[in-house]
Amino acid sequence: VRFVSCTTPDEFRGRRSCGTSGRTRGEQGAGAFLTFFPPGRVINAGKSQHNEDQACCEVVFVEQRPSPRGSGELDGGRKGFYFHYWALFDGHAGSGAAVMASERLHLHICEQLRELVGILQDPSPPPVCLPHGAEPGSADPSTEEHGELPNDALPRFHLEKAVSHESLVIGAIENAFKHMDDQIEQERATQHLAGGCCALAAIYLMGKFYVANAGDSRAIIIRNGEIIPMSREFTPETERQRLQFLALLRPELLGKEFTPLEFPRRIQPKELGKKMLYRDQSMNGWAYKKIEEDDLKFPLIFGEGKKARMMATIGVTRGLGDHDLKVFSSNIRIKPFLSCFPEVRVYDLTQYEHCPDDVLVLGTDGLWDVTNDKEVAAVVMEVLTSYEPNDPCRYTMVAQELVLRSRGVLKERGWRLPNDKLGSGDDISVFVIPLGGPGNYT
Amino acid sequence: VRFVSCTTPDEFRGRRSCGTSGRTRGEQGAGAFLTFFPPGRVINAGKSQHNEDQACCEVVFVEQRPSPRGSGELDGGRKGFYFHYWALFDGHAGSGAAVMASERLHLHICEQLRELVGILQDPSPPPVCLPHGAEPGSADPSTEEHGELPNDALPRFHLEKAVSHESLVIGAIENAFKHMDDQIEQERATQHLAGGCCALAAIYLMGKFYVANAGDSRAIIIRNGEIIPMSREFTPETERQRLQFLALLRPELLGKEFTPLEFPRRIQPKELGKKMLYRDQSMNGWAYKKIEEDDLKFPLIFGEGKKARMMATIGVTRGLGDHDLKVFSSNIRIKPFLSCFPEVRVYDLTQYEHCPDDVLVLGTDGLWDVTNDKEVAAVVMEVLTSYEPNDPCRYTMVAQELVLRSRGVLKERGWRLPNDKLGSGDDISVFVIPLGGPGNYT
Structure with a gap:
């Protein structure tokens, strides 16, 4: 049993990592419910012999690529933006894929977004077509990105579909999952990466949360006591x-x-x-x-x-890895049926004034198998009201309480909940992310 | 422009058709907004040269098949049940498929349900497996339907999935659409059936409405002023x-x-x-x-x-017919991409006490293209409140008003709505079906 909790955005910003280098990791000692963030792997905490859940939370700087002609250097300083990132990886048949995904997925997202820096920072609609050799995010948007050079002028297309900035971010996240899966495939032999994993990631970027889910983890927003589903599960039944x-x-x-x-x-x-x-x-x-x-x-x-x-x-029928998975004692491959693409849902933080008790909860199936959405919302409200609204540790306490309640207590007949029902026998990981309250993401 | 309105269930019951024989049809003269139900084809009413919308409303008796061993005769009287049926067919590239579907789809549904008479009338869960040679709905359910003969006893299966009566009805409707499409394919040469059609059908059976949609027509329930979507559209974009x-x-x-x-x-x-x-x-x-x-x-x-x-x-990417449709001046067939299967949504009428103002509205895209869900709900409430709750013609007046408002008035610059926007250039067909009020379906 393990829990991971991102506390306040302020604390988060203090640990900003930059570009493709530094990063923070959630880790917790066996049995204890501490939250700290040194780099390192999440270790097992009592239930399964090897905890196959992995987690990562980061603030990532997306730096615009230097212009191929070097003109970008003249602008002075690096262009770019930050995104906040939280992700849970529920491994199976080994922790290799989950570990690698927890170390790299945000870097793939960063890489995809680097192409889009100039476009996302420009309020006008994204250009449908980019000139020869141009990086989408390069140098001067006014001449390179928005339309053709004068001597290459195109006719106007009346049947041109408008594509939003939001859908570019969604496309970037989708392709980042694909590149992550490709990397696991390429390095699985040399890196001894066993198994596969479900992946659930929340990205906060320019006022919006993008929640990407591939697998059977789940995300919900609890806002003013109301439950807003931010993902659905991908299983043999749903797919x-x-x-x-x-x-x-x-x-x-x-x-x-x-x-x-x-x-x-x-x-x-x-x-x-x-x-x-x-x-x-x-x-x-x-x-x-x-x-x-x-x-x-x-x-x-x-x-x-x-x-x-x-x-x-x-x-589970979506996720990363599993490239070598076969039907028992046969040569029938499973991977062709699995999809590495997430479903991405968007939540616009600016459309509503959030209070300190509004949170986004991410959890692996170990949580949701024994504690349903309503029960989670009840625990969130119960714990939050017992702390001051500006106490940053209140979100950590929610995550701890959610894990404890779902784990139950080890009795003669296994892990039992207070109602004597079976507790989760699975690994449990939870993020509780505040949407309002002390500090914010803007 | 044309409208079809089913008035009250009582009137409906008076025109009960039986088994696979009698049926009623909605028809309307050009320009006039009358509602009557002689057998016959819907004719054109002014806008398009040939109205390609077709409609049908029926009460159909589903008679249990005679037992292969003739034992059913000894029961005395026919076993079976009625279902109420309303359907709209929006044809394209000719009205042949729409006309045939309006004449036959309910018979295919009846045929599929005949297999299930005994099972649906028995409150215990449907049997997973039926004995050799048995029709599911035949003779005596107690010995033939629910389990094997004693000398053929099967072991109990712990991993047996429970299948509801409701999902059997859904399966019957789905397969009826498939058989309808197959029949159009087989008879299209001899019957000169041109084109294809969208199909939207509402079936009331044993306390529940089943709304089956294949195409871009739409059904909504308006209950106490609230809009409940009962279908979604199947188009190149949504599919x-x-x-x-x-x-x-x-x-x-x-x-x-x-x-x-x-x-x-x-x-x-x-x-x-x-x-x-x-x-x-x-x-x-x-x-x-x-x-x-x-x-x-x-x-x-x-x-x-x-x-x-x-x-x-x-x-549109779902519907019936279109077996010969090809890409213009090529041999590329379209049909492999089209699906004849509807999405079926279920509404349990017994879960809520309905008032006379609660209705199910079915409409072809000619309606919804110019009048959105909220506007339709407003017209429904406006017209219904101007008539006595027990006046059976109030639903007819709603249908008429919906068609008139969506059609607009022919001016120099085409059909115009009161706000001078373009009215629908398409055929318009509407059913307004009361869910409560005078008479009911039980």
Whole structure:
């Protein structure tokens, strides 16, 4: 059991890291609920033999690339902006991918954003097309970025789609996840990177929170007691139709071992010719079909809730890593079915006046499996009201309380919650990020 | 311009049609706003040369199939249930598919539900597997439907997924759309069925409304002034990722004429080597890429809003028909990209006590293009309050008012709304279905 808590933005700013160099890390000793940020790896804290959760929080400076013609130097000083970053990585089948992602994902995001410095700092709409050889963020926006050189003038396009600054940031985050996944693939042999991980990241940039989720972690905003979901989970159940569609179009990926159809349970050979409930990639409802030979194969998607598995192997369908994952004792690869792309949701901090009790909570599934959104919101409110609004440690105490309640107490019959239900047997990591209150992000 | 209005459930019940035979049809004379229900085709009413909207409303009796062993006859009387049905079909490139769908879709739904009569009338959970040769809805549920014969006893499956009655109805509706589409394909040559159509159907069955939508029509519930969306639109924009994913996996479907990438505008050959905004099937945001030869092809998805087209041809991506549709002056088929499957949303009428002013509104895009959800809700409330709550014609007057306001008045510069904006140039069809008030569905 472990928790990570980002306290106040002020404290955060004091530890600003710059460009692609310095960074801070959350780490916690076994059993203790301290929060400190020396560089280093998160260590195990009691429950699983090796804690596969990793976390990272950073302030990153995105520096504009020097102009290829060197003109940027004349501007004097570096152009760029900061973003705040918090991320949780829930590893499986080893911690290698999670560790590497916690060390690098923010650098990939920074790299993608470097292309956009000039464009994001310019209030006019992003240019659709950039001249030959130009870096999008280079030198002088007025001549290079917004339109063509006079002798290369284009006709006006009436059917030109407007693209917002926001959607450029979303695209940058999406591609950063892809580059992160590619890097894990390339370095997995030399770096001995085992397994894969879910990734949940919150990026604060220019007044907006971008919450990117690939996996089964979850983020919610609690604002004035109201719960605003900031992510959804990607599992064999929620992504069933995408997976079945792929299996239908690329049946060779199933290695003759799996059927793309979903059935409520395994079919026995003696049931051939009977009718059974099924659904395919087009259906949300269920219908009966006559059982044929092919239906006796194992279903691509099988099981319910936390026990749902794709190809009888994996319970999450988005994330980083897993490049070598195969179906047990076979050569059937899982990776083609997994997506490394996150869903990015945006929350505009400027659209609402936030009070010190408004927070963004990020948690791995170890939290949410035993404590639901409403219970988390109740704990947040209960703990925050017991501290002064300007006490910076109040958010840390919320994170600690959330972890403690979800872990339960070790009894003879395992970890138990106060109601004697089973506590989480999983690693638990939580960020509690204040949206208002002492200090802010502007 | 045309409108169809279902008035009260009582009137509806008076015109009950039975099994797969009788049916009622909405029709309206040109220019006039009458509502009557003789069998026949909806005719054109002034705006488009041929009104391609079709409508149907029915009460259908679903009769249990006779048992294969004839035992059902001994039960005495027919077993079965009624469902209420309203549907709008917005045709394109001809009215043939829309006309046939308006005449047959409810019969396909009836046919799918006949399999389920015994199961839906039994409160216990649907059986996962049915014995050899058994029709799901046949004869005696107690021995045939719920479990195996004693000498064929199966072990209990602990990982058996529970399937609800509701999801069986959803599956039946989904498969009915598929069979409808197959029938149009088979009979299009002999019946001279041109074009395709969007389909929006509302089915009331056993206390619940099932709203099935394939296309860009829309359904909303207005309850106590609140708007509850009951459908979403399926267009090149909303289904972009599904279409791009298919194009990526089956590039041969693009006939070397299209690129699966989306760009904000067409690219000119002289822009080769520059950087342009794009997005692919994995992205929701936008990013820059260097323009290559392949990017000069026409984008699979192009345009915005009502002008968005797939393969430069069609503005809706779900519906019935269109089996022969090809890209202009080419042999590239459109149909593989279209889906005939609806999204089905369920509204449980028993979960809330409805008043006479609560309604379900179904409308083709001709309505929603000029009158948004809030404006529709305002018209509904305005018109309903001007009639007695038990006046059955008040719903008809709402439908009429909605059509009139969206049509506007023909002036020198085309059909104009009171605010001088352009009225709908499209056919307009509307159903206003009361959820409470005089008479009900139970």
